[in-house]
Amino acid sequence: MTAQIDRHDTDILILGSGGAGLFAALHAQQSAPEGTKITMAVKGLIGKCGCTRMVQGGYNVALGGGDTVERHFMDTINGGKWLPDQDMAWRLCETAVERIHELENEVGCFFDRNSDGTLHQKAFAGQTADRTVHKGDLTGIEIINRLMEQVLSRPVERLQEHRAIALVPAKDGAGLAGVLMIDMRTGNFRMVRAKAVLMATGGGPTMYRYHTPSGDKTMDGLSMALRAGLPLRDMEMVQFHPTGLLAGDDTRMTGTVLEEGLRGAGGILLNSNGERFLFDYDERGERATRDIVSRAIYDEMRKGKTTPQGGVHIAMSHLGPETVAQKFAGMVKRCADCGFDLAGGLVEVVPTAHYLMGGVVVDTDTRTALPGLYVAGEDAGGAHGANRLGGNGVANSTVYGGIAGDVMGRDIAAQAHLRDPDETVIAAEIDRAMHPVGQRHGDIHGLRRELQNVMWDDVGVIRTESGMTGALAKLDAIESELMRTGIAAGGLAFNLTWHDWLNMRSLVEISRVITHAGIARENSRGAHYREDHPEVGELSKSYFTQARRQDGSLQVTREPVRFTIVAPGKTILPDGEPETLVAAE
Amino acid sequence: MSGRAGQMAKRRIRGHALWYAHILHRVSGIGLALFLPLHFWVLSLAITDVAALDGFLAFADLPLVKLSEFGLVFLLAVHLFGGLRLMALEWLPWPAPHKTLAAGTLAISAFLSGVFFLQAI
Amino acid sequence: MTELRLYMAQRLTALIMAPLVIGHIAVMIYAVQGGLSAGEILGRTRGSLFWALFYGSFVAAVSIHATIGIRTILSEWAGLRGTLLNGVCIGLCAVLLVMGGRAVMAVTFA
Amino acid sequence: MPDEHRTAATRPASNEAATLAVYVWRGDAGGGAEQRFDVPKQDSQTVLDVVTWIQQQADASLTYRFACRVGMCGSCAMMVNDEPRWTCRTHVERVASDGELHIAPLRNLPVIKDLVTDMDPFFDKWVKAEAVHHPSAGRADGFAAVTPDDPQRIEASAGIECINCAICYAACDTVAGNPDYLGPAALQRAWTLYNDSRDGGGDAILDAVSQSGGCHSCHSMGSCSHYCPNDLDPMGAIAGLKLATTKRFFGRGKGGGRS
C-alpha cells in the first residue's frame, strides 16, 4: 500500500497542547523574530486533550508569607528522594513565581482568593508550606482554557488531530529536520519540517490496568525519542494515585481520580471485611502519603481482602452525607452521574497510575542531545526524581514550556535554513505505522488489556526482580502478537482502531523501558518499591537510571546524581527555620 | 446549514418551559403581524364606506369570528406579557425564577383574553 | 443598521406599545359589551387628537417593531440574508406604515 | 426494573442477557444514516462506554472523540436520544428509553466523520466574541486584590467553569438558524471577562458582542442553561451583556463603568 504524504514547513513546531505546549507557543511568539511561523500539532483538539486540563488540586509556587523558593526546592528534593536533577528542580521552583504571575495577570487565570483578596494557597501532601494555588478543584480547566484562548486568538497555525509518529533527523546528521505525523482526519501522512521542535506530548502511564491520564496520552513522545536515540531517565518512576474509581473493566470511568482531599477531610478506606486497614501500615492512617497509601491498598488486594470488583472501599458517610455533598460537590456529582453514592454509600477504589516522573534527558533550557529538539512537561525527566509532589506537575509543564518557547524563539534566529530530512527514516517510519494495515483484523483491545494486566501485576505498585523479568517475556509476546494483528479494512481517515494499534506500539515500547529501568534500580525510592530491595539505599550514592536504544537494543545505565545545590542530609534553608509552616490539624 | 448534524435537530431539545415561552412569543408575533394588515384594511374602509364597515362588524358577531377574535386578543396578550417578561429578564437584575415568570405570563394572558371573551358573548 | 440598534428599536417600540396595547384591550373589552358598530367606533375617535396620537404612535411603533421581528424570523427560519432580507423588510415596513396610516386617518379624521 | 438488569448485567453470556438497541449515526460531511448495534448492558455504563464497546467489539471503523473521560475536557459531547450530552458522564440507565439509544454527532457543528464534529467554528466564535483575557497588568506586577465576596467576582465566577463542550451551542435553535450567532458559550465567557475587574477590554467586549450575531441575537430560549452539564447559566450571562450594552447605548456605563 502506498501512503500519501504531504509536505509542510514551519519555523517552530510544537507537539502537544497541554500546559507545556500552549505556554511554549505564547513565549515563542514573544521571543521569536517578527514573521516567525509557529505551528502547533496535537493529537486531539487544542486545549481539549492532555492532562493539564485535568489538574484538580493546583499549582505549587512559593509566594512569601514565610514560604520561600528555597523551601519549595527542599520539599521537591526531599519528595523526590534526592534523585531530582537539582538544577532543574531549582529552576522549576524559581520560575514558578514568575509563571504564576503571568498566568494570573497576562493569561487571565482567576485563581481563588483569601477573604483579604490575596491568593489562596493550601498545602498538598509532602509540603511544608501552604503553597498550592488553585481555582476550586478545577484548576487545570482554568489554566488550560485561558491559555487556549490566548493561543487561539494569535496567529499560531493549528494542526489538530495530528498525531506525531516520528522525529526525523536531518540527512546530514546535523540535528532534527522535523516531525512525521498522521493527519488523523484524512489518514494521510504529513512531514513537517521545522527549525525547532518542542516535544510536549506529556508521557502518560496508560499501560496500567488502572490509570488516570486522558485517553490521548500513550507515550508516543517518549517512544519517538527512544527511537531517535535519546536517553530517557528515571523511567521506573511511575506515580500511583491511591484512589482511582473502580467501576469494572467495561467502563472508561475506571481509574479516574477520586480527589485526594477526600482522605484529607477524614474519608476512610475499608477492606472487604469492612476493616479500616491503613493504620496497620502507617501511623498517619489514610493521611499518609500517596505512595504509602497506594502500597497499603495494593497489599490488601494481594491478600484477597477485596471488594466485588477487586479494590477497597472509600467511605465518607460518617462525616454526614450532607456535609460531604456540600464540601465535595463536584466529586459527589461526578460519582452520582456514574451511578455511585459517594456522600452516603461506599465507593470502590483502587490505586491508579497517574504520572511518569521519568522522561527525556534535557538541560535546564529544555535542550536535548539532538539539536533542534526541545522537550518540556511530563515528557522531560529530571525535575521530580523519584516522586512528584502534588502541584509540581502543572508548575513543571508551564515553567518549562515557557522556557522552551523563549529558547526556541532565540535559537531559530541563528538558524537560517530548514534541515533536509533523512528520507530513509521517513520511509521506514511510514512502513512502521502502516504495518497493521491490510493484515487480518485482530483484537487490539484484548492485547491492550493484556499489557495493562502485565504492567499492573508485575511492574506496578510493588515490584520484584522475578516479576519484572517475567514481564519482559510477556511484553515480547504481546508485541509479537501485536505485529500479527491488523486493523479492520476500510479507510484510514479517522480510523481510531489504527490509532489504537499505534498507541499499543508506543505503550509496549515504553513499558519495556519502565521494566528494564525497574530491574536496574535495586532499591526502593519514592514511587519505585522493590519487595526484594525494600531499603532506600545510601542517599549520598544515589543514582538515576538512564535508558537508551543503541544498535537496536535497550541499554540501561546507572548515573550518579550530582548534588549541585544541596547534599543529602543538608538543607539550604537558613538555620533555625521551622521544619514545616503548615499548621498541624 | 452547518453540516448534516443540523438536520438531525429534533423535538427533544425543545421540551422545557423557556423554549415553549419563546416559541409562543414568536408564533404570537407572527400571528399578530399577519392580522395587522388585515385589521388596518378593515378600518380604512371607514374612509370610503361606513356601511361596509358595519357589515364587517356584523359579520364579526358570528360565533366563529368571535372565537377567532378571542384568539387575537389572546395572541396580543400573550405577546405583550411575553415581551414584558423578556425585557424584565434582560434588563432587571432579578435572580431569575424564569419558569415561574413564563408561566405567570401565560396565566395573565389567559385571564385577560378570558375576560374579553366573556364580555364578548 | 447594527444589530444593537435593531435590538434597541424593537425593545423601545415594544415599551411604547405596551401601555397602548393595554389601553386598546381595555377599550375593546368595554366596547364589545354592547356589540360593536361602526358608528360607535367612529363616534369615539373622529376628530379626537388624543386618539389620533394614540393610534398614530401605535402604528408607527408596530410597523418598526413587527418588521424587525419578521426580519429575524425570515433570517432564522427562511435563511434570508443581506439585500434580499433588507429589501423585503423595508417593503413590509412601508406597507404597514401606509396601511396603518390610512386606517388611523380613516377613524380619526376622514 | 433496574434490579433485574443489575443481576444479569455484569457479563451477559446468553442471548437473554440484557442488551441495548443502539442506533448510531454513521457518515461524514456528505451525509449518512443510523446503524443499529446490539450492545450488552452493564451496571456501570456510560454512553461513551457504549460507543467504545461498539468500536472495540462490533465495528472497528466507528469514529468518536473523547479525552478525559471525567467531564473535564468537553470533547465527548454527542446527541443522545436527540439531546446534547457529555457522554462520558451520562449513565446509560438515565437516558435509554425502552432500552433504546440513538446517538448522533453534536448538532450545529459540521460533521467530520460518524460522531465527530469540527469544533473550529465554535472556537472561532469564542475568539470573535473577544472572549480572551485582555491584560491590564503584567508578570512583574503583583496580584490584583479581589475579595471572594465582591459582587463582580461572584458574577465572573458564575460562568468561569465552562468546559467549552459546545452542548449549549448544540441545544440552541438560534445557533441553528443564524450562522453568525456567536452562541451561548462564547457570550458567557465574554460576560465573565466583562465582570473580571482585572480585564482591560470592557469596551472591546461590548463592541464585539454588539456586532451582528452578538448577544442581541439571543431570544432567551434557555436551552443553553437547560442543558449545560455543569449547571451554568449562559442565558443569564447573555442577559447581563444585553443590559450592559443597553446601558452603554444610553451613555451610561461607558468605558470602565461596569455594572
Ligand SMILES: Cc1cc2nc3c(=O)[nH]c(=O)nc-3n(C[C@H](O)[C@H](O)[C@H](O)COP(=O)(O)OP(=O)(O)OC[C@H]3O[C@@H](n4cnc5c(N)ncnc54)[C@H](O)[C@@H]3O)c2cc1C
Ligand atoms: C487527573 C489528573 C490530575 C492531576 N492533578 C494535578 C495537580 O493537581 N497538580 C499538578 O501539578 N499536576 C497534576 N497532574 C499532573 C499534570 O496534569 C501534568 O503534570 C501536566 O499537566 C503535564 O503537562 P504536559 O503539557 O506535559 O502534558 P499534557 O497536558 O498531558 O499534554 C500533552 C499533549 O500532547 C498531546 N499529544 C500526545 N501524544 C501526541 C502525539 N503523538 N502527537 C501530537 N500530540 C500528542 C496530547 O494530546 C496533549 O495535547 C494531574 C494529572 C492528572 C491525570
Ligand code: HEM
Ligand atoms: C404590545 C406590546 C408588544 C411588546 C411588549 C412586544 C415585545 C416584543 C419583544 C421584546 C420582542 C423580541 C423577542 C425576541 O427577541 O425574541 C418581540 C418580537 C416580536 N414582536 Fe412584539 N411586542 C409587542 C407587540 C407586537 C405586535 C403588536 C406585533 C405584531 C404586529 C409584534 C410582533 C412581533 C414579532 C413578529 C416579533 C418577532 C418574534 C421573534 O423574534 O421571535 N409585537 N416583541
Ligand code: SF4
Ligand atoms: S456553558 Fe455549559 S454547555 Fe456551554 S460550553 Fe460551557 S460547559 Fe458546555
Ligand code: F3S
Ligand atoms: S439557547 Fe440560545 S437563544 Fe439564547 S438563551 Fe440560550 S443562547
Ligand code: FES
Ligand atoms: S471525555 Fe472529557 S468531557 Fe467527556
